[in-house]
Amino acid sequence: MASIKDVAKLAGVGIGTASRVLNNHPNVSDATRTKVLEAIKKLDFVPSEAARNLKLKTSQEVALLIPSTMHPYLSKIAYHVEEELFKYGYKMMLCNNHAHVDKELSYLTMLRRNKIAGIIGITYNDIESFIQADIPMVSIDRNVGASIPCVAADNFEGGRIACRELIAKGCSQLAFLGDLTSTKSEVKQRQKGFVYEASLHGLDVFSFSDIEKEDIHDNFAYIESFLDATTDIDGVFCISDLLAASFIKLARRRGRLVPQDLKVIGFDGIQDTTFFHPVLSTIKQPVDEICRVAVELLIRKMDEPDFTADIIHIPVTYIEGETT
Amino acid sequence: MASIKDVAKLAGVGIGTASRVLNNHPNVSDATRTKVLEAIKKLDFVPSEAARNLKLKTSQEVALLIPSTMHPYLSKIAYHVEEELFKYGYKMMLCNNHAHVDKELSYLTMLRRNKIAGIIGITYNDIESFIQADIPMVSIDRNVGASIPCVAADNFEGGRIACRELIAKGCSQLAFLGDLTSTKSEVKQRQKGFVYEASLHGLDVFSFSDIEKEDIHDNFAYIESFLDATTDIDGVFCISDLLAASFIKLARRRGRLVPQDLKVIGFDGIQDTTFFHPVLSTIKQPVDEICRVAVELLIRKMDEPDFTADIIHIPVTYIEGETT
Numbered sequence: 001m002a003s004i005k006d007v008a009k010l011a012g013v014g015i016g017t018a019s020r021v022l023n024n025h026p027n028v029s030d031a032t033r034t035k036v037l038e039a040i041k042k043l044d045f046v047p048s049e050a051a052r053n054l055k056l057k058t059s060q061e062v063a064l065l066i067p068s069t070m071h072p073y074l075s076k077i078a079y080h081v082e083e084e085l086f087k088y089g090y091k092m093m094l095c096n097n098h099a100h101v102d103k104e105l106s107y108l109t110m111l112r113r114n115k116i117a118g119i120i121g122i123t124y125n126d127i128e129s130f131i132q133a134d135i136p137m138v139s140i141d142r143n144v145g146a147s148i149p150c151v152a153a154d155n156f157e158g159g160r161i162a163c164r165e166l167i168a169k170g171c172s173q174l175a176f177l178g179d180l181t182s183t184k185s186e187v188k189q190r191q192k193g194f195v196y197e198a199s200l201h202g203l204d205v206f207s208f209s210d211i212e213k214e215d216i217h218d219n220f221a222y223i224e225s226f227l228d229a230t231t232d233i234d235g236v237f238c239i240s241d242l243l244a245a246s247f248i249k250l251a252r253r254r255g256r257l258v259p260q261d262l263k264v265i266g267f268d269g270i271q272d273t274t275f276f277h278p279v280l281s282t283i284k285q286p287v288d289e290i291c292r293v294a295v296e297l298l299i300r301k302m303d304e305p306d307f308t309a310d311i312i313h314i315p316v317t318y319i320e321g322e323t324t
Numbered sequence: 325m326a327s328i329k330d331v332a333k334l335a336g337v338g339i340g341t342a343s344r345v346l347n348n349h350p351n352v353s354d355a356t357r358t359k360v361l362e363a364i365k366k367l368d369f370v371p372s373e374a375a376r377n378l379k380l381k382t383s384q385e386v387a388l389l390i391p392s393t394m395h396p397y398l399s400k401i402a403y404h405v406e407e408e409l410f411k412y413g414y415k416m417m418l419c420n421n422h423a424h425v426d427k428e429l430s431y432l433t434m435l436r437r438n439k440i441a442g443i444i445g446i447t448y449n450d451i452e453s454f455i456q457a458d459i460p461m462v463s464i465d466r467n468v469g470a471s472i473p474c475v476a477a478d479n480f481e482g483g484r485i486a487c488r489e490l491i492a493k494g495c496s497q498l499a500f501l502g503d504l505t506s507t508k509s510e511v512k513q514r515q516k517g518f519v520y521e522a523s524l525h526g527l528d529v530f531s532f533s534d535i536e537k538e539d540i541h542d543n544f545a546y547i548e549s550f551l552d553a554t555t556d557i558d559g560v561f562c563i564s565d566l567l568a569a570s571f572i573k574l575a576r577r578r579g580r581l582v583p584q585d586l587k588v589i590g591f592d593g594i595q596d597t598t599f600f601h602p603v604l605s606t607i608k609q610p611v612d613e614i615c616r617v618a619v620e621l622l623i624r625k626m627d628e629p630d631f632t633a634d635i636i637h638i639p640v641t642y643i644e645g646e647t648t
Binding site for chain 2: 083092094242245249
């Protein structure tokens with residue numbers, strides 16, 4: 001009996017592409033679709049989940065390791081990854097790890113035992129050593145290792161865009177407000193891009209994440225000390241929308257109004273409506289495209305275990321809100 | 325070798341309770357915990373996933389059928405159901421069905437083939453006939469059938485509370501703003517509770533969901549026609565927070581300000597911060613408790629296939645925001 005591999009071979013395309021045609025995925029050219037459909041007809045190929053399971057010796061299930069679906073950015077990731085996997089006939093196991101390494105490891109143990117077909121992970125823990133090469137994995141937002149393809153928003157370019165937008169609005173005293181925790185994540189590139197673009201304009205950036213703040217343990221105190229240190233700034237780029245929103249609230253309490261006294265740009269694009277104010281000016285992450293590419297990479301990695309790739313960056317867009 | 329069933333029997337408790345003790349679940353009395361721990365010791369019981377799998381002849385996996393994790397209420401459901409299932413050693417397969425009956429049926433077919441251990445569903449489709457009695461299922465928010473236990477927020481009481489709060493704020497011209505689509509869902513009880521409470525105070529309610537609006541296909545036009553019909557109201561209860569937020573925005577365009585001219589209460593409690601305005605006055609759904617009970621019912625249903633229960637209502641709370 002013909003397999004999808006035979007179909008792909010005859011059509012001269014990858015298995016991922018053949019699978020997309022089978023699942024009526026829109027992102028296939030007409031020429032490719034025709035070639036695959038002809039191969040299917042010629043080989044009398046009948047898709048069968050049972051046959052595929054038997055062949056792959058794994059379940060038709062992919063695990064999504066994610067800190068928490070409570071966060072709006074991450075709940076969108078869960079939505080789009082599930083949608084993309086479904087197109088390829090895969091189900092998704094949702095593993096909230098709450099950024100706790102023990103729950104994450106416990107899940108990874110489960111996954112090994114259950115012969116999961118693959119893993120898509122957003123993880124901020126050091127789990128490299130635990131990830132077995134025999135489970136295909138793709139990472140989102142963090143470069144975990146060379147054998148694990150990674151896809152992320154173009155965070156560096158996002159930082160550059162934010163800087164240009166603030167300058168275009170007349171800002172010249174720039175500051176970057178980062179996270180409390182430092183990670184190896186790609187997210188760090190937002191700051192680098194912002195600082196780089198400012199340097200091209202001959203401007204310095206007051207970067208708060210560089211400061212020693214060992215005695216600060218909550219966002220509130222963190223932002224307050226940032227406000228203490230930045231009485232003369234007029235443009236702030238925040239590493240996330242939620243941080244931007246809390247910063248704007250605390251600045252207002254001190255009589256520093258946004259956008260009149262201070263212009264603020266966030267990152268993520270978590271607001272789906274304009275019902276709630278302030279509507280943030282922000283760098284929007286292309287969540288749907290990130291997930292589409294992540295699933296595509298995973299399908300390829302399942303087919304070619306030795307496949308490696310440099311990190312893939314997906315373009316971001318600037319959304320003008322009420323805070324610039 | 326002793327099983328958890330033996331432990332439960334010796335301790336004189338249900339399997340669900342014994343499992344909760346094993347997983348250090350907080351919601352167990354000290355007396356019960358002691359009894360179970362003594363039974364475990366006496367029987368030299370060692371928990372084993374492999375043994376349990378073999379015994380149950382199913383995977384240790386539960387499917388969550390849910391319209392979409394893009395909606396903030398539903399993404400919280402996904403978070404808490406996963407967390408509760410993990411305590412019992414179960415993994416969660418996330419199935420966004422987008423309220424499309426074909427994707428839902430496709431998932432149900434998959435689930436049958438894969439011997440899923442159980443299903444927790446939030447579904448607005450007519451899938452009763454498709455749900456096999458041999459897969460234990462629990463429903464959230466919708467009473468699907470007598471053999472399928474259901475848990476929901478106390479929507480009726482929520483409607484009553486909203487009515488009392490509006491009256492306490494001086495409102496006497498009340499209106500209810502419902503959904504465009506009618507479903508068999510428990511959510512309908514919000515309107516019933518609101519109207520019932522108003523009647524106790526001798527007040528009528530203008531209920532918009534009763535009106536013929538066959539020619540209206542989007543929320544925007546729907547709310548505009550509601551505004552046309554309700555120029556003299558002073559208190560509105562909206563069936564959801566998102567509807568309340570869009571209603572407030574459109575009312576403002578007509579110069580009808582909230583809360584000055586009109587007081588508005590929503591339902592759900594989707595705002596986790598007070599960073600974005602208006603902060604809605606709302607009836608908050610007890611999502612964590614709904615999910616805890618749903619998983620508890622499912623564990624019981626797995627143990628006792630004939631178990632039936634009347635719908636379980638979880639108390640709601642009123643959150644005072646800026647819109648009343």
